[in-house]
């Protein structure tokens with residue numbers, strides 16, 4: 158309850174910040190985009206992890222305002238980043254289930270793109286199985302509408318859920334993000350390596366691109382390259398950083 162009270166005022170007090178973790182083309186090593194990740198620093202509670210406060214923000218509906226904040230920040234940073242490099246860099250933003258109950262979600266995202274002057278196909282929305290699990294028809298409608306605008310949809314944490322394959326059949330995904338728990342094991346566990354290999358092959362046969370999450374070692378990156386993984390993200394390539402740092406990065410390795 159204390160957490161809920163603090164979340165209520167956090168937007169007004171400007172305690173939220175968005176940080177950015179780069180995504181890299183595995184074969185060229187070039188930075189192609191970033192994932193926006195929310196951070197909260199509260200004077201009383203200190204740094205609070207999204208794992209702790211996002212579920213509460215979801216239950217209370219506060220995630221709607223917070224989500225709008227993240228999207229606005231991320232698109233504004235993306236516009237600057239693209240202008241600076243004169244190239245179509247991409248931005249990934251996480252969406253949580255409760256945000257889909259907002260009937261204005263699709264309109265708001267569309268307006269935010271126009272406001273920022275960013276092309277729809279440079280925005281990627283990361284969806285977890287939790288979003289799809291309810292099977293509500295309005296979720297399917299919203300995802301189709303977002304896809305129709307040209308926005309890319311990415312299945313986050315792939316491999317950890319119960320029926321990710323079934324969701325790939327029924328929703329217009331463009332990107333598959335392999336969960337870092339699989340990536341961690343690829344150089345030591347042959348099972349993990351084979352699962353990642355199969356996931357990449359399957360994704361490619363469905364015309365999806367693949368992002369490997371949580372890449373921490375050069376050996377993991379090398380192996381992902383041999384498996385034809387398209388993009389990688391993780392501490393090896395860059396920890397989440399502030400926008401000022403992101404804008405100062407060289408894109409080429």
Ligand code: G
Pocket residue numbers: 193194195206207208211227251252253397
């Ligand atoms: O970066 P970090 O390890 O703190 O992220 C923890 C979890 O919080 C991840 O699962 C991530 O997807 C989620 N998360 C981070 N930022 C956002 C956000 O802006 N919106 C939502 N819905 N989830 C986020």
Ligand code: G
Pocket residue numbers: 178194251283313314337370371372373390391392393397
């Ligand atoms: O669940 P999602 O993939 O949206 O969230 C990404 C989470 O993973 C964030 O909390 C981010 O800080 C964390 N993360 C990013 N790169 C790495 C990594 O290389 N290793 C580990 N252990 N965590 C990472």
Ligand code: MN
Pocket residue numbers: 192251283313
């Ligand atoms: Mn994510």
Ligand code: NA
Pocket residue numbers: 313314334336337370
């Ligand atoms: Na993930």
